[in-house]
Amino acid sequence: MxxxxxxxxxxxxxxxxxxxxxxxxxxxxxxxxxxxxxxxxxxxxxxxxxxxxxxxxxxxxxxxxxxxxxxxxxxxxxxxxxxxxxxxxxxxxxxxxxxxxxxxxxxxxxxxxxxxxxxxxxxxxxxxxxxxxxxxxxxxxxxxxxxxxxxxxxxxxxxxxxxxxxxxxxxxxxxxxxxxxxxxxxxxxxxxxxxxxxxxxxxxxxxxxTVWAAKMLRAKYLLWEEDWAGARDACVDIINNSPHRLMDTFDQVFDINNLYNDEVIWGLDYLKDVENTNRTDSFNPRLRDEPKDSGQRNALRNALADRGEEFNGFGLAVPLPAVYENFPDEDLRKPLSCINEYLGFELKFFYMPKLWNLDFVNSPRGNHGEWRVIYRLADAYLMAAEAENELGGPTNAYQYINEVRERAYEPDQPLAALSQDEFRTALIDERKWELAGEDDRRYDLIRWGIxxxxxxxxxxxxxxxxxxxxxxxxxxxxxxxxxxxxxxxxxxxxxxxxxx
Structure with missing residues (x-):
């Protein structure tokens, strides 16, 4: 806020x-x-x-x-x-x-x-x-x-x-x-x-x-209840009638200078020195771990300082091999979801930079003033795709999942010619790549029974x-x-x- x-x-x-x-x-x-x-x-x-x-x-x-x-x-x-x-x-x-x-x-x-x-x-x-x-x-x-x-x-x-x-x-x-x-x-x-x-x-x-946040939450409830038509209709209403839109590029969604952007349906805003958060610190690397060659630590520290940055986080939340080994190389979301190199330095761990905030001047460790996204429009598209597929197969579901994938690939790689089961598997992966680290994954796996x-x-x-x-x-x-x-x-x- x-x-x-x-x-x-x-x-x-x-x-x-x-x-x-x-x-x-x-x-x-x-x-x-x-x-x-x-x-x-x-x-x-x-x-x-x-x-x-x-x-x-x-x-x-x-x-x-x-x-x-x-x-x-x-x-x-x-x-x-x-x-x-x-x-x-x-x-x-x-x-x-x-x-x-x-x-x-x-x-x-x-x-x-x-x-x-x-x-x-x-x-x-x-x-x-x-x-x-x-x-x-x-x-x-x-x-x-x-x-x-x-x-x-x-x-x-x-x-x-x-x-x-x-x-x-x-x-x-x-x-x-x-x-x-x-x-x-x-x-x-x-x-x-x-x-x-x-x-x-x-x-x-x-x-x-807003009413659109309420509709997002209702859609999530409806997915748990397997009310596919209700969930689809709620999500399509958000897609077609809300003031929200998908940002043109994936990196714009996580731009720390514009976190309250058109894609965000609802989030929690933390004010520096008022109601701050240290959640970002779990994703920010800590210098004591990096770089992989510890002899280059001072050089990395200086390179970060030249940009007004620090590796001063907890270095705690890191992608698993299931992410960095399987994330499609041609997917434009990959560099923001799993990297092990920064400013020319090889890192010991893989990290998820889309959730970093390295600005130690305006947003120091333990006192981040930043926007924490709870719901964004891409999620509504993927929920609509899932519900539509469960209703009658992928024919009417492609339009929603491919809208998200259009931003993720250049040139486009739309899904097509899949069976209902194949689409279901693709949707499970698509939610992983699009929403990695955004508080949905374990809930999704529970809901899917897997x-x-x-x-x-x-x-x-x-x-x-x-x-x-x-x-x-x-x-x-x-x-x-x-x-x-x-x-x-x-x-x-x-x-x-x-x-x-």
């Missing part, structure tokens, strides 16, 4: 040390808050702020730890701490570190969104426009939280009312299909009631949600995921701390997703 400074509410939206720790119902109410449009917008801002936190999207140790590690695109250059359990598939109820904070923060969003909706709807202190916007944003944020919860844990506690603590503390797990159906309905409401605008023009609002076999057939130079992974690793275990607080979480499934 360029210039949208996210405000943490001092009460009600303050962080909890434990999930279900406090009851915020009545703490934030029309009597002491929500008395003006400004206060209602601040409440919605609190939901954005939670997703921007380090426990969710602020750094790799949040949701990204479970979206790009443990798959076939990105792996850590070294295994330690918070990434070890998912990287090596040694997950238990107690050793998976930051997954507990992810669970807790996602449910924090759910509870806060419920409170906002209750306090905003029918509130005569607010203008109709702000009331719609805040309800629309809250419905989206709640659906976005449940999207991650159902992908990562499957059946989870589900509630959309502003329940008292005692009521929430005894909730069991709800079937994920019930949850997804309800969230799809909420997102349809956002669209049908025009709760969110089609675009924002004020500079301070450029990071706020996570276990894909990991078993992937080479991991520095860990043993391919040996350790088992069928129950598709889902995470509910944290032991939560089960101690609420034994009802085991009633529907005493095995805790197979971990007992």
């Amino acid at each position: 360029k210039k949208l400074i996210i405000l943490l509410l001092l009460i009600g939206f303050a962080g909890c040390d434990e999930f279900l720790e406090e009851d915020v119902r009545g703490i934030i109410s029309p009597n002491n808050f929500y008395n003006s449009d400004t206060e209602a917008i601040q409440a919605a801002n609190g939901l954005y702020n939670t997703f921007q936190s380090n426990n969710l999207y602020g750094q790799w140790q949040g949701i990204s730890n479970f979206t790009y590690f443990g798959a076939d695109v990105i792996a850590p250059s070294r295994v330690f701490g918070g990434n070890a359990a998912i990287t090596n598939y040694t997950l238990t109820e107690t050793n998976y570190a930051n997954a507990y904070t992810v669970w807790r923060e996602l449910f924090r969003v759910v509870g806060d969104a419920n409170a906002v909706i209750v306090n905003v709807r029918d509130n005569e202190n607010l203008s109709a426009a702000v009331r719609n916007q805040v309800i629309g944003e809250s419905l989206f944020m709640r659906a976005f939280a449940y999207y991650h919860l159902t992908v990562l844990w499957g059946d989870v506690p589900f509630y959309t009312d502003n329940l008292a603590l005692g009521e929430v503390a005894v909730l069991g797990r709800t079937d994920l299909k019930t949850i997804r159906t309800a969230m799809i309905g909420d997102l349809q409401r956002v669209e049908s009631e025009n709760l969110l605008p089609g675009s924002h023009s004020a500079p301070g609002d450029l990071g706020r949600l 996570l276990v076999e894909t990991v078993q057939n992937t080479v991991y130079p520095r860990h043993d995921a391919n040996i350790n992974i088992q069928s129950h690793h598709v889902l995470l275990p509910i944290p032991a701390e939560e089960i101690e607080l609420n034994p009802a979480l085991l009633e529907a499934d005493p095995t805790n997703n197979g971990y007992r």
Whole structure:
């Protein structure tokens, strides 16, 4: 959100040390808050702020730890701490570190969104426009939280009312299909009631949600439900009617000087010295590792400095051999997705420069002010292609996947004359090449039902995921701390997703 400074509410939206720790119902109410449009917008801002936190999207140790590690695109250059359990598939109820904070923060969003909706709807202190916007944003944020919860844990506690603590503390797990159906309905409401605008023009609002972001999230839900026609129609609507377009070249999508570009449908904006992020540092190389010839380290440092750059990242998230060995050489996306040479220096590791930010002056380590893309239009094209193929084969799907490939190849290499199965395989690869490192891959493999076999057939130079992974690793275990607080979480499934 360029210039949208996210405000943490001092009460009600303050962080909890434990999930279900406090009851915020009545703490934030029309009597002491929500008395003006400004206060209602601040409440919605609190939901954005939670997703921007380090426990969710602020750094790799949040949701990204479970979206790009443990798959076939990105792996850590070294295994330690918070990434070890998912990287090596040694997950238990107690050793998976930051997954507990992810669970807790996602449910924090759910509870806060419920409170906002209750306090905003029918509130005569607010203008109709702000009331719609805040309800629309809250419905989206709640659906976005449940999207991650159902992908990562499957059946989870589900509630959309502003329940008292005692009521929430005894909730069991709800079937994920019930949850997804309800969230799809909420997102349809956002669209049908025009709760969110089609675009924002004020500079301070450029990071706020639009109806197109809601439609993207609904399309993703619909793919999980295998509602191919619904997903296709949502994506085609975005493609044909939204103000977004594919950038002319792939590198323009990731230009750090123009990250809020026409292709981006929604993202989270981090402001240097305000709500900064260190997620980029996981992709930025660290000089202690590079170059491959350590005797050239000072020369590399000087060459970087001449450009106002530093290798001052963690050097953690690096492409796997499955990427740099198989990425088509003629694909124009390859130099931004896997390189082991920079400024004439051979590097020890391969890296993904499309997600670098080496500008140490304006964007120093641990204090990056940058745009983190969540949804972009190329994804809508690929989802439309997948849905169309599942509906009736590739005939009507080519137009969508080839639009993405047209940018990726010169001269063009359109797909043609494929069977439905062949197109399905090509689509799996196309999403890998187009969206590498962008928080989709592990979710995609789970949705396609091929996570276990894909990991078993992937080479991991520095860990043993391919040996350790088992069928129950598709889902995470509910944290032991939560089960101690609420034994009802085991009633529907005493095995805790197979971990007992």
